Structure formats: structure tokens, C-alpha cells
Amino acid sequence: MPVDSYKYIPLNWRKDHEAAPMKRASTIWTPLQTPLPEARLALLTTAGVYLSGTQESFDLEGERRNPTWGDPGYRVIPRGAQQAQMDFAHLHINTRDHHQDFNIALPLDRFAELESEGRIGRLADDHYSVMGFQSDDGAAWKQETLPEITRRMKAAEVDALVLAPA
Amino acid sequence: MIVTMMPAVAERWRAPRVVGVEFPFGHAFGMPNDAAMQRSVAEHALQALSEATGPEYRLDVPIEWPIDTKTAYRDWQPLEASPIVAYNKARAAAAAVSAGS
Numbered sequence: 576m577p578v579d580s581y582k583y584i585p586l587n588w589r590k591d592h593e594a595a596p597m598k599r600a601s602t603i604w605t606p607l608q609t610p611l612p613e614a615r616l617a618l619l620t621t622a623g624v625y626l627s628g629t630q631e632s633f634d635l636e637g638e639r640r641n642p643t644w645g646d647p648g649y650r651v652i653p654r655g656a657q658q659a660q661m662d663f664a665h666l667h668i669n670t671r672d673h674h675q676d677f678n679i680a681l682p683l684d685r686f687a688e689l690e691s692e693g694r695i696g697r698l699a700d701d702h703y704s705v706m707g708f709q710s711d712d713g714a715a716w717k718q719e720t721l722p723e724i725t726r727r728m729k730a731a732e733v734d735a736l737v738l739a740p741a
Numbered sequence: 742m743i744v745t746m747m748p749a750v751a752e753r754w755r756a757p758r759v760v761g762v763e764f765p766f767g768h769a770f771g772m773p774n775d776a777a778m779q780r781s782v783a784e785h786a787l788q789a790l791s792e793a794t795g796p797e798y799r800l801d802v803p804i805e806w807p808i809d810t811k812t813a814y815r816d817w818q819p820l821e822a823s824p825i826v827a828y829n830k831a832r833a834a835a836a837a838v839s840a841g842s
Contacts, residue, residue, distance in 0.1 A: 577801050578746075578748055578761035578801040578802070579763055580746070580748055580749035580750060582810065583764075583765045583810075592747075592750065593749075595753060598754045598755070599754060599755040601755065602755040602756075602797060603757065603796075606794075620769075642827065642828035665767075666821075666823045666824060667766075667823045668818070669767065669817055669819050670767070672767065672772075672773040673767065676774050678770060678773075678776075679767070679768045679769070679770050679771055679772065679773050679779065680768070682783055684779075685776065685779045685780050688780070689787065694787060695787065735742065737744060738742065738744070739743070739744045740747075741766060
């Protein structure tokens with residue numbers, strides 16, 4: 576059975592989703608240029624992860640003041656970051672399980688295992704976190720955040736990104 | 742490539758490599774402290790990266806969420822309604838009052 580994409584959303588949203596048109600005319604396709612055992616991978620989560628001792632939270636107060644706005648910034652999460660360093664700023668999901676184990680959203684430990692077993696060439700030094708609720712057009716993401724993250728990944732010679740929406 | 746609870750939505754946006762999981766929101770890689778489940782999803786991500794030879798590739802992870810749907814549906818949601826949900830509810834209530842007056 577294929578995954579039911581709407582299992583965990585309110586029933587009255589399902590019809591709208593199922594009736595929605597295609598959002599793009601075509602797919603941008605880039606072949607993986609490097610075999611996985613030699614490739615460098617980075618991860619990106621939309622779970623609003625940040626390092627509580629050294630980074631600012633995403634701006635939840637701003638979102639409370641303006642409910643149609645979401646903080647479009649990003650945080651760099653280094654490989655090796657520990658659970659005790661992490662906090663989660665997201666008003667649209669319950670982050671109780673994330674406080675137990677960040678790997679459910681940003682599986683740095685699992686990909687470090689895959690690196691140590693030679694299944695991937697290298698887990699990048701830097702990974703990325705955004706907060707997934709954005710205004711309808713996502714303009715700030717498109718114009719600022721994503722180009723900046725892309726620039727950083729290119730500079731770090733990342734071959735592939737594993738994107739995990741929350 | 743993308744690992745997502747809503748693979749049909751990712752396909753609609755024409756994401757080139759889609760891995761689908763039937764997990765509650767916030768849990769793209771599985772249950773907390775379940776390294777085996779997380780690892781399985783990660784391996785499916787690698788499979789997608791190595792196997793896809795062109796766009797419109799989709800791979801669904803055949804793992805059933807180990808908590809009943811009603812409980813999981815409740816548990817993924819924030820304890821307090823998000824600002825946009827509260828805002829939309831207030832607008833709908835105001836519109837209903839206006840329509841009734």
C-alpha cells in the first residue's frame with residue numbers, strides 16, 4: 576500500500592489537498608555526480624532546531640503577533656551536536672519527542688553511522704535548520720534563506736541534501 | 742531528495758526524489774530512541790539517492806507507525822493551537838456572527 580499522505584491532517588483538509596493542481600510544470604533533475612560511498616551529504620530539517628546556548632531561537636513572538644508570518648531564518652547545526660545543546664522553536668508541532676531524540680527530525684547520529692560504515696563518503700560538517708511555517712509565498716526563503724544555504728553547501732562541496740520537512 | 746509524511750504533496754511540487762513515510766508530523770525519521778526505525782528510513786533515503794535515474798522517483802517506506810492513529814494524530818499536534826489556526830478560527834467565528842446578525 577502506498578503511503579497515505581493525508582493520514583495525519585484534519586479530514587476536511589484532505590479534499591483540498593487531493594484536488595490541488597500541480598505546482599510546477601516540470602521537475603528540476605540533477606543526477607548524483609558522485610557515488611554514495613564517496614559523496615558528501617548534508618541534512619536539512621524544518622523542525623525549528625537551534626542550539627540553545629549559542630544561537631537565538633526562531634522568532635516565535637513575532638509569529639504570535641502576526642499569525643500569517645513565520646521566521647524565515649536558518650540555523651547551522653554542526654555534526655556532533657548533542658541533545659543537551661538543542662532546543663526546538665515550532666508552534667505547529669508538539670516537540671516533546673524532539674526533546675527526547677533530535678534524530679527523529681535531524682538524524683545526524685544515523686548518518687554518522689552510515690559514514691563510519693562507508694555507506695556514504697562523508698557527513699558534512701554543517702547541517703541546516705529552518706522553521707517550516709512560512710507565509711504563503713515563502714518569498715524570504717526563496718530570495719534569501721535558500722540561496723544562502725545553497726551557497727554554503729556548495730562551498731562545503733556537498734553532493735546531496737537530505738531534506739526532511741517536519 | 743526529500744523524506745516526507747506527505748509524498749503526494751512533494752510530487753505535486755515535482756520534487757525529484759521522494760521518500761514517503763506514513764508517520765505523524767514532526768517525525769520524518771521515526772520514533773524517538775528507536776535507532777533501528779530511524780536507520781531504516783535513512784537507508785531508504787540512500788536507496789533513493791543511488792537508485793533514482795530520473796525525475797518523478799518515489800519510494801515509500803513500509804513501516805507502520807507503532808501507535809494507534811487516534812493517539813498519534815493527537816500527539817503530533819501542539820498543546821496550544823498555532824497562531825494561524827487560532828487566527829483562522831477567530832475569523833470564521835466573527836464571520837458567522839456577522840452572517841447571523
